[in-house]
Amino acid sequence: xxxxxxxxxxxxxxxxxxxxxxxxxxxxxxxxxxxxxxxxxxxxxxxxxxxxxxxxxxxxxxxxxxxxxxxxxxxxxxxxxxxxxxxxxxxxxxxxxxxxxxxxxxxxxxxxxxxxxxxxxxxxxxxxxxxxxxxxxxxxxxxxxxx
Amino acid sequence: xxxxxxxxxxxxxxxxxxxxxxxxxxxxxxxxxxxxxxxxxxxxxxxxxxxxxxxxxxxxxxxxxxxxxxxxxxxxxxxxxxxxxxxxxxxxxxxxxxxxxxxxxxxxxxxxxxxxxxxxxxxxxxxxxxxxxxxxxxxxxxxxxxxxxxxxxxxxxxxxxxxxxxxxxxxxxxxxxxxxxxxxxxxxxxxxxxxxxxxxxxxxxxxxxxxxxxxxxxxxxxxxxxxxxxxxxxxxxxxxxxxxxxxxxxxxxxxxxxxxxxxxxxxxxxxxxxxxxxxxxxxxxxxxxxxxxxxxxxxxxxxxxxxxxxxxxxxxxxxxxxxxxxxxxxxxxxxxxxxxxxxxxxxxxxxxxxxxxxxxxxxxxxxxxxxxxxxxxxxxxxxxxxxxxxxxxxxxxxxxxxxxxxxxxxxxxxxxxxxxxxxxxxxxxxxxxxxxxxxxxxxxxxxxxxxxxxxxxxxxxxxxxxxxxxxxxxxxxxxxxxxxxxxxxxxxxxxxxxxxxxxxxxxxxxxxxxxxxxxxxxxxxxxxxxx
Numbered sequence: 001x002x003x004x005x006x007x008x009x010x011x012x013x014x015x016x017x018x019x020x021x022x023x024x025x026x027x028x029x030x031x032x033x034x035x036x037x038x039x040x041x042x043x044x045x046x047x048x049x050x051x052x053x054x055x056x057x058x059x060x061x062x063x064x065x066x067x068x069x070x071x072x073x074x075x076x077x078x079x080x081x082x083x084x085x086x087x088x089x090x091x092x093x094x095x096x097x098x099x100x101x102x103x104x105x106x107x108x109x110x111x112x113x114x115x116x117x118x119x120x121x122x123x124x125x126x127x128x129x130x131x132x133x134x135x136x137x138x139x140x141x142x143x144x145x146x147x
Numbered sequence: 148x149x150x151x152x153x154x155x156x157x158x159x160x161x162x163x164x165x166x167x168x169x170x171x172x173x174x175x176x177x178x179x180x181x182x183x184x185x186x187x188x189x190x191x192x193x194x195x196x197x198x199x200x201x202x203x204x205x206x207x208x209x210x211x212x213x214x215x216x217x218x219x220x221x222x223x224x225x226x227x228x229x230x231x232x233x234x235x236x237x238x239x240x241x242x243x244x245x246x247x248x249x250x251x252x253x254x255x256x257x258x259x260x261x262x263x264x265x266x267x268x269x270x271x272x273x274x275x276x277x278x279x280x281x282x283x284x285x286x287x288x289x290x291x292x293x294x295x296x297x298x299x300x301x302x303x304x305x306x307x308x309x310x311x312x313x314x315x316x317x318x319x320x321x322x323x324x325x326x327x328x329x330x331x332x333x334x335x336x337x338x339x340x341x342x343x344x345x346x347x348x349x350x351x352x353x354x355x356x357x358x359x360x361x362x363x364x365x366x367x368x369x370x371x372x373x374x375x376x377x378x379x380x381x382x383x384x385x386x387x388x389x390x391x392x393x394x395x396x397x398x399x400x401x402x403x404x405x406x407x408x409x410x411x412x413x414x415x416x417x418x419x420x421x422x423x424x425x426x427x428x429x430x431x432x433x434x435x436x437x438x439x440x441x442x443x444x445x446x447x448x449x450x451x452x453x454x455x456x457x458x459x460x461x462x463x464x465x466x467x468x469x470x471x472x473x474x475x476x477x478x479x480x481x482x483x484x485x486x487x488x489x490x491x492x493x494x495x496x497x498x499x500x501x502x503x504x505x506x507x508x509x510x511x512x513x514x515x516x517x518x519x520x521x522x523x524x525x526x527x528x529x530x531x532x533x534x535x536x537x538x539x540x541x542x543x544x545x546x547x548x549x550x551x552x553x554x555x556x557x558x559x560x561x562x563x564x565x566x567x568x569x570x571x572x573x574x575x576x577x578x579x580x581x582x583x584x585x586x587x588x589x590x591x592x593x594x595x596x597x598x599x600x601x602x603x604x605x606x607x608x609x610x611x612x613x614x615x616x617x618x619x620x621x622x623x624x625x626x627x628x629x630x631x632x633x634x635x636x637x638x639x640x641x642x643x644x645x646x647x648x649x650x651x652x653x654x655x656x657x658x659x660x661x662x663x664x665x666x667x668x669x670x671x672x673x674x675x676x677x678x
Contacts, residue, residue, distance in 0.1 A: 028235035028251050030324020033364055036564040036678060037571050053675040054324045055239075057247075079235060080490065080602065084250035109489060109601050127455040127488055128584070131575050 024052035035076035160369035168524035176527035195514035207232030207257035211268035232256035240663025322364030332670035343646035365567030373540030397439035407452025417475030419533035446472030448482035461485035557676025639669035
């Protein structure tokens with residue numbers, strides 16, 4: 001999928017808004033350089049981005065995702081607790097009726113990816129993921145849903 | 148080929164490097180002798196010829212007992228100082244049994260709930276001989292109080308204890324993010340520790356100002372030094388308001404700086420930084436004692452320079468960063484380990500970092516003579532240029548209304564995030580070369596390394612830590628805990644130095660979480676500016 005197709009669709013439907021993303025820093029980890037770089041990257045790619053700030057609670061993330069009706073929640077975790085935190089957040093998002101996608105970025109071993117995908121993480125971005133891939137992956141998963 | 152046709156070389160700090168330097172470029176160099184003002188060549192007359200730099204790898208994980216074993220492993224392999232890593236709950240003022248601690252207990256550092264934990268972590272380590280650096284900030288008053296109580300239990304006098312508390316909260320707001328209270332009360336607490344140490348712990352360094360994390364957040368090398376100086380000046384000014392003199396305080400400050408990127412830029416930022424700091428302390432703060440003017444520092448091989456691709460290359464990078472630190476005349480050194488783009492370091496990776504520094508100090512001659520680069524046309528010219536750039540970066544902070552305002556309004560964080568984004572783009576585009584990342588990249592795209600040991604917390608150990616906490620809570624006198632916490636709240640409300648009341652609370656076996664909650668009930672929490 002290309003940028004062009006998303007734009008075309010928005011013109012067709014007339015009311016398809018820009019892709020909206022919540023970038024969230026759950027838990028206690030304070031490493032926010034990556035999250036903020038991704039915020040800027042997605043904004044520069046035309047998406048609307050909300051940033052949670054550091055130490056966001058699970059309930060804050062769920063509330064923001066639902067109330068802001070974001071297409072994608074991007075979690076950033078660098079301290080190694082991604083499995084536990086993702087599991088908890090995905091469960092609470094489901095309970096709240098959130099029907100968008102959750103992606104993860106940070107220091108995440110490849111060996112954890114299968115398990116994370118089983119939990120419901122749609123994509124994992126690591127330190128070596130090219131910027132275009134982050135942007136395109138998000139566009140693609142949103143496009144697939146829009147159909 | 149004429150000079151005009153060569154490719155332009157620009158350093159991150161915005162200095163252009165000429166292909167050739169001559170005597171003309173270095174004629175104004177204000178270098179003097181090592182150990183003499185303005186200390187460009189080093190803070191001691193004989194530097195490493197008398198004593199090599201201190202080696203202080205950052206270590207800590209799991210329980211106090213597990214960490215104690217790692218400390219002893221490092222000491223048995225020749226490390227002569229410790230740098231303690233605490234887990235995030237300890238850094239954020241939460242106990243191991245808190246809901247918010249969620250899976251973080253013992254993850255990125257050691258878990259400490261009470262005095263007993265720190266005592267166990269330091270058991271068998273003579274605190275008057277091994278200098279211990281506590282990497283702790285928002286909860287620093289609690290850990291510093293614990294540290295001196297442990298020393299007392301070891302039968303040592305506080306006046307003989309060496310060591311350092313990081314205790315630099317302003318950089319936590321800029322990068323690293325382990326803040327709890329709002330900016331103003333946070334700075335008040337930093338000053339409490341500085342004041343209390345100056346009056347009671349004469350050999351202790353109560354603060355280590357961290358350009359390191361400012362650099363990791365997107366600052367250039369010149370900004371790293373300049374912003375750290377603005378932070379240090381803020382703490383110094385606050386300390387002077389407590390009836391202390393510049394000569395009582397300035398000599399107790401230490402700095403933590405980063406090393407990655409261009410070798411010459413790193414070496415000269417240290418030389419220029421030493422010179423500028425000496426001038427600031429002498430001219431602006433009117434210190435008389437030359438010891439107050441010394442920029443004492445640890446150089447840390449920077450995590451941002453290391454890559455997830457071909458992680459073994461990080462061993463080589465670490466060696467060059469160590470070389471830059473030594474050529475720059477650092478007092479202490481630590482290196483990020485080669486596996487840190489994946490995990491907290493394994494024992495093997497920690498040992499490799501220590502060996503890297505030992506080889507440099509003992510095998511290849513880095514300790515033979517003081518400041519071996521002195522007098523190089525290029526190095527002296529670049530040192531002069533760096534000093535100008537550091538001054539410019541200090542003016543940037545002043546034009547944002549000072550360090551506290553720029554942080555409170557979020558302007559400094561936004562500026563550095565924008566720079567970090569641009570830096571990332573230059574790496575991704577190949578404009579800034581990075582081997583095996585954007586140059587000479589191997590075709591197989593899988594970067595996962597099977598031989599890297601990803602750290603897993605030992606669940607049994609963590610359960611034991613929780614049991615220990617529960618046991619302690621049931622055995623201690625809740626009456627004396629409550630009394631101590633009330634006294635602490637009162638001293639917060641009455642704007643007194645909180646160190647005496649925190650020491651009481653720690654002695655009563657109040658936990659890190661309870662003490663933090665008491666302080667927070669008075670000071671509130673920090674609200675991050677919008678990004």
